[in-house]
Amino acid sequence: MNPDNFVNPVIKITLKKHPIVIAIDGTSASGKSTNSKLVAKALGYIYVDTGAMYRTLGWYCLQKRVDIHDPKAVAAACRKWKTSLECVDTKSHLHAVHLLVEGYYPDKEIRTAEVSAATSLIAAIPKVRDWMKKKQRECIQFGNLVMEGRDIGTNVFPETDYKFYLDAKLEERTARRSADGITENLAARDLRDSQRAAAPLMIALGAKVLDNSKMTSAETSGWLLAEIRKLMPQPK
Ligand code: DC
Numbered sequence: 498m499n500p501d502n503f504v505n506p507v508i509k510i511t512l513k514k515h516p517i518v519i520a521i522d523g524t525s526a527s528g529k530s531t532n533s534k535l536v537a538k539a540l541g542y543i544y545v546d547t548g549a550m551y552r553t554l555g556w557y558c559l560q561k562r563v564d565i566h567d568p569k570a571v572a573a574a575c576r577k578w579k580t581s582l583e584c585v586d587t588k589s590h591l592h593a594v595h596l597l598v599e600g601y602y603p604d605k606e607i608r609t610a611e612v613s614a615a616t617s618l619i620a621a622i623p624k625v626r627d628w629m630k631k632k633q634r635e636c637i638q639f640g641n642l643v644m645e646g647r648d649i650g651t652n653v654f655p656e657t658d659y660k661f662y663l664d665a666k667l668e669e670r671t672a673r674r675s676a677d678g679i680t681e682n683l684a685a686r687d688l689r690d691s692q693r694a695a696a697p698l699m700i701a702l703g704a705k706v707l708d709n710s711k712m713t714s715a716e717t718s719g720w721l722l723a724e725i726r727k728l729m730p731q732p733k
Pocket of ligand 1: 525549551616648
């Protein structure tokens with residue numbers, strides 16, 4: 498008797514339709530955003546910037562004068578803020594998930610050095626990370642994802658087979674940020690992100706690691722796409 502004959506067809510369909518999540522973690526300014534967007538576009542997947550979600554909470558706390566040094570106050574704000582997830586077709590034909598607060602996506606406001614520093618602090622709070630993980634997992638309602646962050650492969654979607662970790666030399670990453678007109682102490686932020694107790698920045702087990710210090714974004718995204726294609730089941 499062949500047990501395959503007894504596979505429930507409903508379950509089979511559900512499994513086939515299960516969305517794919519490509520996890521791209523790494524240090525600040527290691528090219529996660531640029532390359533995640535290029536990969537998402539090439540595959541027709543939806544781009545999720547989890548850093549933007551944390552930044553939105555950091556910005557919200559600064560706006561509402563919540564003390565970012567008080568984990569209880571930040572956790573309470575995070576419990577109460579009114580948010581929604583939206584999948585938008587951005588100007589460059591990239592589909593992306595945005596976290597809106599009170600119906601607003603603070604696209605530009607979250608990119609300041611002040612918000613970066615506040616975000617790194619609030620991102621260390623375990624209750625905040627629990628909330629973010631839940632929201633980030635909800636993103637699969639929109640379809641296949643390319644999700645970038647610090648703990649996607651280790652904590653948010655540890656079950657995915659598609660795990661990547663990008664890095665580059667500190668001098669190179671600092672130069673990339675200043676080319677964008679941003680001066681900030683990346684070493685201090687990376688240290689805080691990798692030394693916190695809750696879901697620190699680290700290389701996920703089985704992740705493919707790339708130091709792209711000497712690579713262009715076309716080369717980095719090309720490498721990512723080639724590795725992803727190797728992992729995808731080949732049609733029989
Ligand atoms: O990727 P980014 O620079 O926009 O991230 C902003 C901050 O948010 C960063 O200091 C670390 C934190 N972060 C995090 O802790 N976990 C994530 N998955 C994404 C970002």
